[in-house]
Amino acid sequence: MDIPDAETLAGILVASFGIPMLAMSYSILLPGIVRKIQARVQQRIGPGILTPGLFAILKFVFKHKPVISSPMPTLYKWSPAVGVAAMYCVVIFLTPQWAGILGLGSMVAIIGLLKVEEFVYVVMGYLSSNILSVRLPYPDTAKGSKWPDARRSTLENWGSVRMWKMIVFSSLPLYVAMFIPVAFTRSISIVDIVNSQAGWNCLIFRVPGAIGAGVYFLGYIALLNDYPFSIGKAKADLVEGPMLELASSWRASYYLMRALVMFAASSIFVTLFFGASLDPLDGYRLIVHLLLVLILPIFGAILSAFSPILTFRQVVPLSTIATLIGFFTFVITVGVG
Amino acid sequence: MSSEQNDYSEFMGKGKARERMFETEIPIGFFHSALLEPYRTRYFIEDEIVKDCEIEVDPAYRGIERMLQGMPVDKANIITERICGICSNGHLWSSVRTAETGLKIEIPRAAQAIRVLAEELERLHSHLLFIAHASEVLGHETFAYRSFLMREPVMQILYMISGNRVNYAIPVLGGVRPRTQIAEWKGKAILEAMDKLDANLRKFIERFLSDIMVMSRLSGVGVCDKQTAIKYHAVGPTARASGVDLDYRTKMPEYKDFDWDMVVLDEGDNAARIKTRALECLVSTRIARQAIEKAMGDSEVLNRNWQIGPMPVQHNYIEVPRGELYHSYGLDDQGKIGHYIVRTPTMTNLATMEVACVGDQLTDAVVTLATCDPCLTCCNRFVVVDEKGRERSMTVRDVRGGGS
Numbered sequence: 001m002d003i004p005d006a007e008t009l010a011g012i013l014v015a016s017f018g019i020p021m022l023a024m025s026y027s028i029l030l031p032g033i034v035r036k037i038q039a040r041v042q043q044r045i046g047p048g049i050l051t052p053g054l055f056a057i058l059k060f061v062f063k064h065k066p067v068i069s070s071p072m073p074t075l076y077k078w079s080p081a082v083g084v085a086a087m088y089c090v091v092i093f094l095t096p097q098w099a100g101i102l103g104l105g106s107m108v109a110i111i112g113l114l115k116v117e118e119f120v121y122v123v124m125g126y127l128s129s130n131i132l133s134v135r136l137p138y139p140d141t142a143k144g145s146k147w148p149d150a151r152r153s154t155l156e157n158w159g160s161v162r163m164w165k166m167i168v169f170s171s172l173p174l175y176v177a178m179f180i181p182v183a184f185t186r187s188i189s190i191v192d193i194v195n196s197q198a199g200w201n202c203l204i205f206r207v208p209g210a211i212g213a214g215v216y217f218l219g220y221i222a223l224l225n226d227y228p229f230s231i232g233k234a235k236a237d238l239v240e241g242p243m244l245e246l247a248s249s250w251r252a253s254y255y256l257m258r259a260l261v262m263f264a265a266s267s268i269f270v271t272l273f274f275g276a277s278l279d280p281l282d283g284y285r286l287i288v289h290l291l292l293v294l295i296l297p298i299f300g301a302i303l304s305a306f307s308p309i310l311t312f313r314q315v316v317p318l319s320t321i322a323t324l325i326g327f328f329t330f331v332i333t334v335g336v337g
Numbered sequence: 338m339s340s341e342q343n344d345y346s347e348f349m350g351k352g353k354a355r356e357r358m359f360e361t362e363i364p365i366g367f368f369h370s371a372l373l374e375p376y377r378t379r380y381f382i383e384d385e386i387v388k389d390c391e392i393e394v395d396p397a398y399r400g401i402e403r404m405l406q407g408m409p410v411d412k413a414n415i416i417t418e419r420i421c422g423i424c425s426n427g428h429l430w431s432s433v434r435t436a437e438t439g440l441k442i443e444i445p446r447a448a449q450a451i452r453v454l455a456e457e458l459e460r461l462h463s464h465l466l467f468i469a470h471a472s473e474v475l476g477h478e479t480f481a482y483r484s485f486l487m488r489e490p491v492m493q494i495l496y497m498i499s500g501n502r503v504n505y506a507i508p509v510l511g512g513v514r515p516r517t518q519i520a521e522w523k524g525k526a527i528l529e530a531m532d533k534l535d536a537n538l539r540k541f542i543e544r545f546l547s548d549i550m551v552m553s554r555l556s557g558v559g560v561c562d563k564q565t566a567i568k569y570h571a572v573g574p575t576a577r578a579s580g581v582d583l584d585y586r587t588k589m590p591e592y593k594d595f596d597w598d599m600v601v602l603d604e605g606d607n608a609a610r611i612k613t614r615a616l617e618c619l620v621s622t623r624i625a626r627q628a629i630e631k632a633m634g635d636s637e638v639l640n641r642n643w644q645i646g647p648m649p650v651q652h653n654y655i656e657v658p659r660g661e662l663y664h665s666y667g668l669d670d671q672g673k674i675g676h677y678i679v680r681t682p683t684m685t686n687l688a689t690m691e692v693a694c695v696g697d698q699l700t701d702a703v704v705t706l707a708t709c710d711p712c713l714t715c716c717n718r719f720v721v722v723d724e725k726g727r728e729r730s731m732t733v734r735d736v737r738g739g740g741s
Contacts, residue, residue: 042482133364140364140379145391147381150362158363158699227476228550236371236474236703237363308554309476311698312385 008097014280015097022280023091024256026290027263028053030297031255034262037301053259060252068245069129076127076245079120080254086116087260094264094271094278099191107188110268111175114223117261118167121225121232125160125242132239159241162232165312166222170229170319174219174265176326180212181272183333190271197275204273208333213273215326220265220296221303222319224258228307231315266293359388363699367396371474371703374713376687378706380699387702392691397713405666405677410436410645411510413674417664418504420679421715423466425504426459427657428679428715431664433508434655439648439668447635448512449591451519454628455498455507456657457621462491463658464574464614464621467710468545471611474707475554480545487541490534494527512639524633528626535622542615555608559705561693562605569689572682573660575709578613579605585656594631597624605693607701610708645672659683659710683709683716 004012032049039046048055070076090113092098099105133154140148153161181203182188185196203209222229233241240246246254270276270292279285310318359381366377375396381389401420405413417432418425430452437444444452469484492502499505499517507513519527545551561571566579576583580603586592587599600616602609632638650667660682667675686709694702 038478042479043486044482132369135364136377140377140393145379146389147359147362147379147391150359150379150381153361153363155363158361230476231700234476234700236476236700237365239370305479306550307477308472308551309700310550311554311700313698313701314550314553 011097011281012101015095016092019095019278019280020088020091023263023267024260026293027259028057028256030262030266030294031056031259033294034297034301034304037298038305041302041305053255057252057255060247060255061249063248065248065250068247068250069131070127070245071129072127076124077250079124079127080246080250080257083117083120083257084253084260086113086120087257087264089113090264091260091267091278094190094267096191096194096277096279097281099189103189105190107178107182107190110190111178114171114174114265115167117257118163118171118223120257121163121242122160122167124246125156125158125163128156128242128245129154130156130239130244132244155238156242156244159232159238159244162238163225163242166225166229166232166315169312170222170315171219173215173319173322173326174223176323176330177212177216177219178268178272179330180208180215180326180333183330184208190277193272194275194277200275202274208329209273211325211329213269215322215329216269216273217296217299218319218322220269221300223265224261224300226300227304228310229315230309231311234309236309262297263293266296269296359383365703371707373470374711376711376713378703380694380702382699385698385700387695387697387699390691390694390702392687392706394687394713394716397716399714402677402679405674408674410668410672410674413666413677414508414510415506417679418506421681421712422503423463423712424459424657424659424662424715426455426507427655427662428664429506430456430508431653431655431657431662433510435651435653435664435666436510436648436668438653439651440643440646442511442643443640445512445635445637445640447518447632448638448640450628450631451498451513451517451638452508453591453595454519454625454632455495455505455517456655457625457628458491458495458498460658461618461621461625462488462495463710464618465491467614467658468611470710471704471707472551474704475551477551480548480551483541487534487537490530494530497523497527497530509639511641511643515639518636518638519629519632519634521634524629527629531622531626531629535619538618538622542618546612546615552608554701554704555606555611556604557606557608558697558701559607559610559690559693559708560605561689563603565692566605566689569692570685571660571689571709572685573656573658574600574613574617575610575660575682575686575689577601578609579603583661585654585661589655592624595624595627607704607708614710646670650676657682659712659715660686679715681712681715683711683713687711687716 029049031052032047035052036046036049068076090110093104093109135152181193184203185193187193197203204213225232233243243254267278270289271278274292276285276289276292278289360383363380363382364377366372367375377393379391380387405416414429414432418429420428465484465488469481472480472484495505496502499507507517561579563580566576566581571579572583577600580601582599582601584599597620600613600620602613647670648668650665652665654661654663662682663680666677669675690706690709694705697705
């Protein structure tokens with residue numbers, strides 16, 4: 001590999017540190033915007049824009065740290081940090097400055113990192129055992145119980161099982177949709193995908209792009225575990241699922257991870273379907289990119305406000321249909337060229 | 338609990354349960370975000386499907402019946418209002434009605450109408466609270482908030498009539514409290530509020546019942562057929578949603594002069610239980626209007642021409658929002674209470690849901706339990722303790738009076 005010149009090196013440094021800082025600052029606004037929209041749909045005032053993303057994180061950072069009930073508390077506590085790191089990498093790999101470095105600015109790297117984030121929930125679920133799930137001397141062993149000694153799963157364990165299923169079924173549309181721009185460009189490089197849409201020749205304004213964007217949107221909601229795809233942490237039964245034991249600064253790190261996932265997944269959408277790259281050296285494109293990043297959270301907030309939690313009875317057929325639509329769009333795009 | 342103190346052996350299972358009729362057990366409660374009141378449900382599941390379910394309701398025991406023993410009847414009546422925060426009027430009315438039947442106290446016509454009005458308003462706000470709670474358990478926060486918004490005018494009307502939003506203290510022996518009489522201006526204001534409420538209710542119910550995503554969660558889930566509902570003695574809207582035409586209002590003389598229809602549906606699923614209550618809201622507004630017309634301008638609301646005396650044990654049933662409510666007691670010659678028994682609808686309704694939720698997905702099973710609108714502080718009436726201080730389950734022998 002050639003040694004980069006000073007200008008390129010400066011660009012890489014800005015992309016590696018400046019863009020993630022910008023992403024973090026911007027992403028903490030997103031939960032507030034989402035909550036505000038949901039509140040207005042529900043005819044309430046709702047929290048301030050900065051409250052869920054910034055003040056909630058600050059509040060949890062300064063809270064007393066309780067002892068976490070987990071067989072491996074350290075790994076459990078640091079799991080959201082792994083998710084934050086993965087999203088950090090997604091954001092920098094979207095920049096054109098990282099395009100030529102070890103092929104990291106490609107779909108393969110980004111999909112792999114998104115999978116890491118999904119897997120974090122599975123790990124957390126297996127590593128947590130909240131007191132809500134413990135056996136009681138009375139009435140669980142009371143006379144008359146048919147199954148006094150049943151094998152018991154914690155709420156988090158079961159959340160973990162559900163997260164596994166969500167990885168298999170519901171985020172699939174997201175990944176299928178990500179390959180529609182690949183079929184359109186016939187390259188897995190982010191820079192190639194962006195360049196093919198130069199001059200506002202956006203993929204989203206074409207039929208396969210519009211279909212792909214719809215499919216991606218469903219996958220985006222599933223990736224965020226938001227309504228209606230929040231079965232993995234359904235309040236009706238699992239309370240918070242894998243995140244049940246996260247408290248104080250560990251919960252703050254989870255909130256940060258979630259905000260970053262929201263930003264990163266939206267940023268991928270804008271890059272792939274609008275061709276607006278996350279270029280720190282192109283101010284105009286950067287501003288357009290940041291504005292377009294709001295699209296998915298806004299639509300997601302509206303969908304969530306009007307949706308109940310869907311169980312696997314609805315999630316499986318829905319995601320299967322979305323995946324098939326995405327897959328056929330991909331095949332037709334490859335065929336038509 | 339520190340990580341060192343954890344004992345994970347309980348998660349392994351042993352004995353008969355290890356034969357794996359089901360994959361695992363998920364316990365929910367006593368304290369849980371989906372439960373308004375403490376009860377514990379043990380779901381035995383196989384890949385999300387509930388294979389068996391056990392419910393325990395004991396922690397809400399408050400000993401009110403024991404407290405009422407030997408108390409003067411008028412004081413006891415008002416205490417029964419505290420049995421429940423939602424159907425407080427139902428308990429007070431039932432308690433007062435028990436003594437009135439036994440002592441043959443005549444009730445003025447306007448007082449009867451005001452009692453009916455209060456009960457129907459209570460049914461309205463209870464059903465709307467139920468729809469809000471069911472929506473919350475479904476995960477549909479918007480419908481939950483909208484249902485609460487619908488409920489607010491009903492609470493305001495109750496406040497206008499009684500001066501209170503909860504525990505209205507309307508019925509007293511011989512009629513209703515004089516402050517609750519419906520003057521002309523008050524009646525007109527209430528009717529105006531009812532017009533708006535009715536229009537909004539219709540829109541909301543139509544929107545709720547036509548929501549595809551919500552109905553996909555509710556339809557065909559938690560099915561309780563007519564035979565099961567009868568077998569487990571389901572009452573109220575829970576029974577009526579399963580095709581059982583049982584509404585105690587049809588037997589109550591207070592409702593004789595009112596024009597209304599019983600809502601009975603055949604499906605028996607979660608959607609039907611919610612739909613029954615939603616449609617009953619419209620029936621309640623219809624009855625409430627008639628009650629206002631009957632009571633408006635009539636100042637004779639309390640009969641003081643009666644005397645307290647000994648009364649054999651009386652059995653009294655009325656229809657409250659969740660179903661049949663039973664109050665029973667007798668009086669000694671000083672008018673003091675003896676042998677007070679309250680049986681609330683949740684006792685049998687929750688037992689019916691324990692069966693109905695088998696075969697559901699776990700998340701749906703929680704909704705199934707919620708669709709009988711359980712009210713635990715009403716429900717849990719007694720705990721049997723033996724000579725050694727050990728609690729034990731009730732048997733048929735205990736109920737028939739032969740227990741130790």
